[in-house]
Amino acid sequence: MAEPFVSEVVIERLPLYLRMLQFLEKEGKQVTSSQELAERLGFSSAQIRKDLSYFGEFGKQGTGYNVMFLQRQLRRILQIEQTRDMALIGVGDLGRALANYQGFLEQGFHLVALFDSAPQKIGMTVGGLTVQPMTELARVIQERKLQVVILAVPAQAAQQVANRLVELGVRAILNYAPITLSVPSDVRVYNIDPVIGLQSMAYYLK
Amino acid sequence: MAEPFVSEVVIERLPLYLRMLQFLEKEGKQVTSSQELAERLGFSSAQIRKDLSYFGEFGKQGTGYNVMFLQRQLRRILQIEQTRDMALIGVGDLGRALANYQGFLEQGFHLVALFDSAPQKIGMTVGGLTVQPMTELARVIQERKLQVVILAVPAQAAQQVANRLVELGVRAILNYAPITLSVPSDVRVYNIDPVIGLQSMAYYLK
DNA sequence: TAGATTGTTAATCGATTAACAATC
DNA sequence: TAGATTGTTAATCGATTAACAATC
Missing domain, CATH: 1.10.10.10 (Winged helix-like DNA-binding domain superfamily/Winged helix DNA-binding domain)
Incomplete structure (x- = not known):
């Protein structure tokens, strides 16, 4: 087939x-x-x-x-018969909401690691996971062979983090940062930016 | 022109x-x-x-x-020269994150009202706004002539709430509920569902 | 002037749809 | 059998791109 x-x-x-x-x-x-x-x-x-x-x-x-x-x-067809593990980077308000969201696991996407660069957030527990420092990123992604990462960091940090993810072999990035990321063509990026939605809908308002 | x-x-x-x-x-x-x-x-x-x-x-x-x-x-062209007021319905984890998000106002979208159906959430302050009961929805939307609403309610409630919004004259819905909403063709819906993004990216994973 | 870049046309490319034979 | 709906073809529709005259 x-x-x-x-x-x-x-x-x-x-x-x-x-x-x-x-x-x-x-x-x-x-x-x-x-x-x-x-x-x-x-x-x-x-x-x-x-x-x-x-x-x-x-x-x-x-x-x-x-x-x-x-x-x-x-x-x-979509290759979602098996549950896939994911990491989440950026544990701000949005990151916390995502870490607590049950819909990912229900649909076969399992969040297994959280990262943040802020020292005061390291060690916090969110959605049953402990926030790890960015220094652990490479080890965890490689050991767990994570192919999918949710990026919920501020816009000005996003490209830099994306570059690291690409180097680590990540193949799919769910990008919540309001920025167009540059990545190689073999890495998928799906952008989630509510402002883009609001602005395009505004065109149709009288 | x-x-x-x-x-x-x-x-x-x-x-x-x-x-x-x-x-x-x-x-x-x-x-x-x-x-x-x-x-x-x-x-x-x-x-x-x-x-x-x-x-x-x-x-x-x-x-x-x-x-x-x-x-x-x-x-x-996009009709976003003036700041537009918006309401947010559904103050769960995601709703709270959205209510605290500074990016909306920076880009000219001003959240002015929060609604939730849960009695225990009414009166809470989130992002500087007080959560109001759904019984206030019609009054607020009509008095403030709100054309844009962010919908962050559970999937099983979303269509019903959307129907009410349409009746109240809302013209644009930023829909975070993981469901395809049915609305008249003169109402815009922009869907934000991270799972759809993850599932479509999974197709490209080896 | 020489170089650069727009705005636009026409060609190409790709996506959608109408229609229907096949068949459950 | 009669009715319904698929899978597929060919036509249509729409979006993208290459190319270039215009001109800053």
Whole structure:
């Protein structure tokens, strides 16, 4: 089942399909259709069928998709069948909220280490984890082979920390710092900046 | 200066241009070019010039763009010259972090009201604001004519609250709940869900 | 002037959708 | 069987980029 190249816009929709399938499962639905998914998600049914078709045939004509089966397939495609360990850097207000967030583990992402550069924060316990100094970063990331890091440090520190993460072999950065990071093309960055969202929505306000 | 229809993908890049211009300003740059912006942002220079061209001519041949001038133009285009008031609904860990975040006000978005449905949270002070009960929501939103709301409630409450916001005339929702909201097409929703980011990045991990 | 960079056009590239044969 | 829905093709639509005249 060799997958062809699939564009990033397609990949970014797959987690939305998965989330909707989980929602439908909770509603008690065992079967769904591209049309139902489309209506709920605000996409077209053709787009959903096309997106899935890059990876295989998961439905039955006349019937639709089995909710649990399609969930499993999406998890396999996204490589999230196994729980992945992550580190979080920056234990400010936001970092603490993230360290306490249950949704990561529920969706297979396990926070296993916290780091901060402020001496007064070292040793604090947040979300069941002890805040470690940045001097421990290299050791922990390498020993635990962490590929995913959540970056919640101030903007002016973010690029420098990102550079270190790249050197340590980190492959995916969930970036909460309000800055465009420069990283090699084999490292993924997903940016979360609420201000960007507010500013783009403001365009549409009268 | 009537603007033609400009697609959403273009609008969503404008805040990134603005953020980069602010960064260049801090570096002391007074002038920049589409090429410099492109390199720093990871876009093509043609794309940047094209995006800006939908709204006017802001550069000088041979020279480039005046950093401050282009900032002002982008703020005008995005309608963020005036500070906008916002409400925040849901004062959990994340809500508290958001209420304390200085970045909103720095970028012209002013949090003026907090709401929560939990009786034990009512009256608490967070980020200088007092948490109000949901029974006050309609009054406050209408009296203060709030168009922008940050939604940080649990997933199972989010759609219901969103429905109320739509009825109250809210035009833009910054949605932190991990759910696809259904709203009329004249209401903007910007979703912030870190799990979606992690799941899409996982696809690229070996 | 010579060099640099814009704004814009036209071509290219890529994503979305309509439509339908296949088939459950 | 009749009705429904998939998977896929081909057409359409839209976004990106290369190229360059204009001009600072």
